Amino acid sequence: MLLGPRLLRLPLQRRRLGRGEREGAFIDRFLQPIDARYCEVGLIIWRCFRHGTVHRSWPKRIVIEGDASSAVTTDAGNEATDPHLEPSLDFPGDTFLINGRRLLSDLTLAFDRGFRNWILVESPNGVLERANPEDFFVRTGDTEGRRQLKAIKRWNHELRATHS
Numbered sequence: 001m002l003l004g005p006r007l008l009r010l011p012l013q014r015r016r017l018g019r020g021e022r023e024g025a026f027i028d029r030f031l032q033p034i035d036a037r038y039c040e041v042g043l044i045i046w047r048c049f050r051h052g053t054v055h056r057s058w059p060k061r062i063v064i065e066g067d068a069s070s071a072v073t074t075d076a077g078n079e080a081t082d083p084h085l086e087p088s089l090d091f092p093g094d095t096f097l098i099n100g101r102r103l104l105s106d107l108t109l110a111f112d113r114g115f116r117n118w119i120l121v122e123s124p125n126g127v128l129e130r131a132n133p134e135d136f137f138v139r140t141g142d143t144e145g146r147r148q149l150k151a152i153k154r155w156n157h158e159l160r161a162t163h164s
Contacts, residue, residue, distance in 0.1 A: 029118075030110035037085045038106075041096075048074060049098060062096065072096050 027042035038045075048060055064070040072094040077083065084099035138145035 026110075026115070030113070030115045031106060033113070034106045034109050035085065041085060045098065045103075049076070074098065076100050 023043055023046045027038050027046075031038040031042060044062060048062055060074045062070075062072045062074060073091060074096045075088070075091070076098045078100045080099075080101055082099045082101075083097045084102040086097050088095045088097050138149055
Protein backbone atom coordinates (compact mmCIF):
# COMPACT_ATOMS: atom_id res chain seq x y z
CA MET A 1 0.00 0.00 0.00
CA LEU A 2 1.42 3.37 -0.98
CA LEU A 3 1.09 6.19 1.50
CA GLY A 4 1.29 9.11 -0.92
CA PRO A 5 -2.35 9.13 -2.09
CA ARG A 6 -3.48 8.71 1.53
CA LEU A 7 -1.29 11.63 2.52
CA LEU A 8 -2.68 13.93 -0.12
CA ARG A 9 -6.30 13.35 0.98
CA LEU A 10 -5.67 14.40 4.56
CA PRO A 11 -6.23 17.94 5.76
CA LEU A 12 -2.92 19.56 6.59
CA GLN A 13 -2.79 20.19 10.31
CA ARG A 14 0.27 20.67 12.41
CA ARG A 15 0.88 19.32 15.86
CA ARG A 16 4.42 19.92 16.96
CA LEU A 17 6.06 17.29 19.06
CA GLY A 18 9.01 18.11 21.25
CA ARG A 19 12.42 18.10 19.62
CA GLY A 20 13.44 14.48 19.25
CA GLU A 21 10.13 13.07 20.51
CA ARG A 22 9.17 11.34 17.24
CA GLU A 23 12.70 10.14 16.61
CA GLY A 24 12.97 8.86 20.18
CA ALA A 25 9.70 6.97 19.87
CA PHE A 26 10.90 5.35 16.63
CA ILE A 27 14.22 4.43 18.21
CA ASP A 28 12.63 2.99 21.34
CA ARG A 29 10.01 0.97 19.52
CA PHE A 30 11.71 -0.14 16.32
CA LEU A 31 15.51 0.16 16.62
CA GLN A 32 15.99 -0.88 20.26
CA PRO A 33 15.02 -4.51 19.54
CA ILE A 34 17.75 -4.64 16.89
CA ASP A 35 20.50 -3.02 18.99
CA ALA A 36 19.84 -1.54 22.45
CA ARG A 37 22.72 0.93 21.97
CA TYR A 38 20.45 2.98 19.70
CA CYS A 39 18.49 3.99 22.83
CA GLU A 40 21.67 5.50 24.26
CA VAL A 41 22.87 7.39 21.18
CA GLY A 42 20.06 7.32 18.60
CA LEU A 43 19.02 10.96 18.88
CA ILE A 44 22.55 12.25 18.48
CA ILE A 45 22.99 9.98 15.45
CA TRP A 46 19.81 11.45 13.95
CA ARG A 47 20.81 15.03 14.62
CA CYS A 48 24.42 14.65 13.51
CA PHE A 49 24.17 12.28 10.56
CA ARG A 50 20.72 12.81 9.03
CA HIS A 51 22.02 15.06 6.25
CA GLY A 52 25.15 13.00 5.71
CA THR A 53 27.89 14.34 3.54
CA VAL A 54 25.53 15.99 1.06
CA HIS A 55 24.70 19.12 3.04
CA ARG A 56 27.42 19.31 5.66
CA SER A 57 31.13 18.81 6.04
CA TRP A 58 32.64 15.46 6.92
CA PRO A 59 33.85 14.24 9.30
CA LYS A 60 31.78 15.99 11.90
CA ARG A 61 32.66 16.80 15.47
CA ILE A 62 30.01 16.68 18.16
CA VAL A 63 30.65 19.47 20.67
CA ILE A 64 28.68 20.93 23.56
CA GLU A 65 28.28 24.62 22.80
CA GLY A 66 30.96 26.63 24.55
CA ASP A 67 32.95 23.58 25.70
CA ALA A 68 35.69 22.64 23.22
CA SER A 69 36.91 19.92 25.59
CA SER A 70 33.66 17.98 24.99
CA ALA A 71 34.53 17.34 21.32
CA VAL A 72 33.98 13.88 19.84
CA THR A 73 35.16 13.27 16.28
CA THR A 74 32.83 11.14 14.18
CA ASP A 75 33.57 8.93 11.23
CA ALA A 76 31.60 6.55 9.05
CA GLY A 77 32.72 3.26 7.60
CA ASN A 78 31.25 1.42 4.66
CA GLU A 79 32.84 -2.02 4.85
CA ALA A 80 30.90 -4.85 6.52
CA THR A 81 33.63 -5.24 9.14
CA ASP A 82 33.90 -1.53 10.04
CA PRO A 83 32.89 -0.69 13.63
CA HIS A 84 29.38 0.53 14.39
CA LEU A 85 28.23 2.63 17.35
CA GLU A 86 31.72 2.39 18.81
CA PRO A 87 34.77 4.49 19.62
CA SER A 88 38.11 3.82 17.93
CA LEU A 89 41.64 3.53 19.23
CA ASP A 90 42.97 4.43 15.76
CA PHE A 91 42.40 8.17 16.27
CA PRO A 92 43.52 10.53 19.03
CA GLY A 93 40.83 11.88 21.33
CA ASP A 94 37.25 10.78 21.72
CA THR A 95 35.64 9.24 18.64
CA PHE A 96 32.31 7.79 17.55
CA LEU A 97 32.09 5.52 14.51
CA ILE A 98 29.04 4.61 12.47
CA ASN A 99 28.99 1.81 9.91
CA GLY A 100 26.82 2.99 7.01
CA ARG A 101 26.02 -0.54 5.86
CA ARG A 102 25.03 -1.64 9.35
CA LEU A 103 22.91 1.48 9.93
CA LEU A 104 21.08 0.94 6.64
CA SER A 105 20.59 -2.74 7.47
CA ASP A 106 19.26 -1.90 10.95
CA LEU A 107 16.87 0.72 9.55
CA THR A 108 15.65 -1.80 6.97
CA LEU A 109 15.07 -4.39 9.69
CA ALA A 110 13.22 -1.81 11.80
CA PHE A 111 10.98 -1.07 8.83
CA ASP A 112 10.40 -4.74 7.94
CA ARG A 113 9.90 -5.97 11.53
CA GLY A 114 7.48 -3.37 12.74
CA PHE A 115 7.42 0.17 11.38
CA ARG A 116 5.79 -0.76 8.07
CA ASN A 117 2.89 -2.49 9.82
CA TRP A 118 2.61 0.28 12.39
CA ILE A 119 2.38 3.05 9.79
CA LEU A 120 -0.09 1.13 7.60
CA VAL A 121 -2.31 -0.44 10.26
CA GLU A 122 -1.79 0.86 13.79
CA SER A 123 -0.89 4.54 13.44
CA PRO A 124 -3.51 7.26 13.71
CA ASN A 125 -4.08 9.47 10.66
CA GLY A 126 -2.35 12.25 12.58
CA VAL A 127 0.94 10.56 11.78
CA LEU A 128 0.32 11.08 8.10
CA GLU A 129 -0.82 14.66 8.65
CA ARG A 130 2.56 15.42 10.21
CA ALA A 131 4.26 14.19 7.05
CA ASN A 132 3.28 17.55 5.60
CA PRO A 133 3.25 16.73 1.87
CA GLU A 134 4.37 19.62 -0.29
CA ASP A 135 5.02 20.36 -3.94
CA PHE A 136 8.51 20.15 -5.37
CA PHE A 137 8.87 22.80 -8.05
CA VAL A 138 11.01 22.27 -11.13
CA ARG A 139 12.10 25.69 -12.30
CA THR A 140 11.17 26.76 -15.81
CA GLY A 141 14.83 27.02 -16.82
CA ASP A 142 15.81 23.65 -15.30
CA THR A 143 16.25 21.70 -18.54
CA GLU A 144 17.38 18.46 -16.89
CA GLY A 145 14.66 18.58 -14.24
CA ARG A 146 12.03 19.17 -16.92
CA ARG A 147 13.43 16.31 -19.02
CA GLN A 148 13.24 13.92 -16.07
CA LEU A 149 9.71 15.02 -15.13
CA LYS A 150 8.64 14.43 -18.75
CA ALA A 151 10.11 10.91 -18.54
CA ILE A 152 8.06 10.19 -15.40
CA LYS A 153 4.91 11.53 -17.04
CA ARG A 154 5.63 9.45 -20.17
CA TRP A 155 5.97 6.31 -18.01
CA ASN A 156 2.57 7.10 -16.46
CA HIS A 157 0.91 7.54 -19.88
CA GLU A 158 2.49 4.29 -21.14
CA LEU A 159 1.29 2.37 -18.07
CA ARG A 160 -2.24 3.72 -18.36
CA ALA A 161 -2.32 2.95 -22.09
CA THR A 162 -1.46 -0.70 -21.43
CA HIS A 163 -4.08 -1.02 -18.67
CA SER A 164 -7.08 0.66 -20.25
